[in-house]
Amino acid sequence: MKLLAGMILAAALPYAARAEVAVTDPWARASILASRPAAAYLTLTSDRADRVIGVTTPVAGQVMMHGVETDGAGVSRMVPVDALELAPGVPVTFAPGDMHLMLMDLSRKLEEGEHFPLTLVLETAGELTVDVPVLGPGATGPAGE
Amino acid sequence: MAPARTRILRIVLWGSVALLSASLGGAFLLREYASRQPHNVQVSGEALVRSKFSLVDHRGRAVTEVDFSGRWQLVFFGFTHCPDICPTTLAYMAGVLDSLGERADSVAPLFITVDPVRDTVDVMAEYVSAFHPRLVGLTGSPEQVAAAAQEFKVYFEQREDTAAPNGYLMAHSGYIYLMRPGGRFEAVFREGDQPPEALAEEIQMRIAKDDRQ
Numbered sequence: 001m002k003l004l005a006g007m008i009l010a011a012a013l014p015y016a017a018r019a020e021v022a023v024t025d026p027w028a029r030a031s032i033l034a035s036r037p038a039a040a041y042l043t044l045t046s047d048r049a050d051r052v053i054g055v056t057t058p059v060a061g062q063v064m065m066h067g068v069e070t071d072g073a074g075v076s077r078m079v080p081v082d083a084l085e086l087a088p089g090v091p092v093t094f095a096p097g098d099m100h101l102m103l104m105d106l107s108r109k110l111e112e113g114e115h116f117p118l119t120l121v122l123e124t125a126g127e128l129t130v131d132v133p134v135l136g137p138g139a140t141g142p143a144g145e
Numbered sequence: 146m147a148p149a150r151t152r153i154l155r156i157v158l159w160g161s162v163a164l165l166s167a168s169l170g171g172a173f174l175l176r177e178y179a180s181r182q183p184h185n186v187q188v189s190g191e192a193l194v195r196s197k198f199s200l201v202d203h204r205g206r207a208v209t210e211v212d213f214s215g216r217w218q219l220v221f222f223g224f225t226h227c228p229d230i231c232p233t234t235l236a237y238m239a240g241v242l243d244s245l246g247e248r249a250d251s252v253a254p255l256f257i258t259v260d261p262v263r264d265t266v267d268v269m270a271e272y273v274s275a276f277h278p279r280l281v282g283l284t285g286s287p288e289q290v291a292a293a294a295q296e297f298k299v300y301f302e303q304r305e306d307t308a309a310p311n312g313y314l315m316a317h318s319g320y321i322y323l324m325r326p327g328g329r330f331e332a333v334f335r336e337g338d339q340p341p342e343a344l345a346e347e348i349q350m351r352i353a354k355d356d357r358q
Contacts, residue, residue, distance in 0.1 A: 036226055
């Protein structure tokens with residue numbers, strides 16, 4: 001029993017020892033017109049407090065983090081988020097109809113089935129690049145959702 | 146009192162308790178059921194919202210609400226520079242149309258742009274075809290669009306934003322309107338409040354209820 005506990009601890013140690021930023025389910029919606037902005041979504045979890053201070057990708061001239069605020073009259077406004085706070089262990093989700101990454105000045109149309117790299121710049125953890133699959137224009141999330 | 150009569154009384158009393166519980170429970174369930182179907186949406190001034198417009202469809206034809214009379218209308222106001230909520234809502238509407246199946250014949254899905262300067266007929270044609278073959282895109286002059294939005298009581302605004310394409314961002318209400326044949330208001334929905342299949346079922350129910358009357 002002791003041996004088993006020791007083994008589990010040994011297996012867990014390498015993960016516990018270094019700060020981890022996990023990105024899950026990244027995806028972008030295919031763009032219909034190259035001249036229109038596209039949106040990308042993902043879930044981000046950091047095991048320590050950190051801040052996302054920038055997002056870049058070679059397919060877009062500019063990437064903005066956008067929140068959505070809906071007032072009492074049902075009017076939705078996109079609100080640019082300059083720096084996104086990450087609390088330790090609390091997942092932050094970008095999802096349709098909510099917070100999203102707005103990809104502007106696309107160099108080309110994002111076609112369904114392709115992938116592109118997206119780099120998140122974190123204040124403490126540094127840069128993190130993920131591979132983002134492009135789903136159809138009518139997609140609401142990665143398969144299974 | 147004789148033991149036999151006591152027993153009968155006891156049975157009657159317990160019977161009443163059981164009956165009362167059953168009917169209360171039933172009433173509660175019925176209320177729950179009624180409040181869920183059709184979906185309750187609180188709207189003020191519904192009677193004032195009506196489908197009345199003079200616009201240009203994505204094939205370049207001048208259309209008014211009369212061109213869609215005899216059919217129900219599922220209407221969403223948005224714009225093609227909107228990266229998130231508009232495609233999300235249009236994809237949702239496409240899901241509703243797919244779920245409606247043959248019944249979709251009696252529903253005209255309309256996407257009206259609130260950004261007519263950038264959303265020309267050609268842009269609308271390419272845009273709507275990406276979501277659903279039945280989806281109709283409507284644009285027009287800024288005055289025509291403002292007049293249509295006014296009839297639907299849809300609010301939209303342009304905000305200066307130097308970072309945004311063309312220097313402005315649009316804000317708008319994200320409701321999907323269900324309008325009756327003839328253009329009167331029936332209900333509003335929001336994307337994500339229920340799965341598209343559930344909304345399709347609700348629309349079918351409303352149409353069926355109307356057909357019976």
